[in-house]
Amino acid sequence: MKLVIQGKNIEITDSIRSYVRQKVEKAVQHFQTMTMEVDVHLSVARNPRISPKQTAEVTIYMNGAVVRAEESSENLYASIDLVADKITRQLKKYKEKRKTHTSIKAAAALGEEVLETVPDVSDVSDVLNNRTPELPAEVVRTKYFAMPPMTVEQALEQLELVGHDFYVFRNIETNEINVIYERNHGGFGVIQPRNTSTNGTNGHHTNGNSAGALKSSVNVS
Structure with missing residues (x-):
């Protein structure tokens, strides 16, 4: 298992x-055979208005999955403890889903209308938490990861594992x-690129799948 530890505004001591x-190692002890890399990012906020200040972020790259957790506190070691506990819970959840999960059962367990149509551009503002979109002054971080093809249900499972919006x-x-x-x-909503079936116009299209879940698409120019 490859372990990468990085720090921001902090020296990574022995x-x-x-x-x-x-x-x-304790958190992933039952998953080491399927864990390819663990990235740990530790940071300390210099801005006095930011509290708590010390953050630990862990991203685990597994065979076909990515598990992520982040915790902050006023003590770096406490943050590491918190994020390790959270990763342990995430991995247990992932293990349980691997045992019982099928695409149909996963969609049914979340309800027949888990994936709902995105009707117009205003609905996409949900992604931005109703904030006006703003580009950052600069790109502060770039991530690369493998992108094997997956079903919408598998992507939904990944969304829960990484803890992002x-x-x-x-x-x-x-x-x-x-x-x-x-x-x-x-x-949940699914954004898809525009294709020829939409006649080159923006909009939405709703399909039912075998689980009764509604898939959605919004055309992206």
């Missing part, structure tokens, strides 16, 4: 590195890049 390794994936049915996201008003 004691910190040893503590992180101990906690991470959205998840980018390659749709196994179309081999195109899609985005699944959590809507503020409940349920």
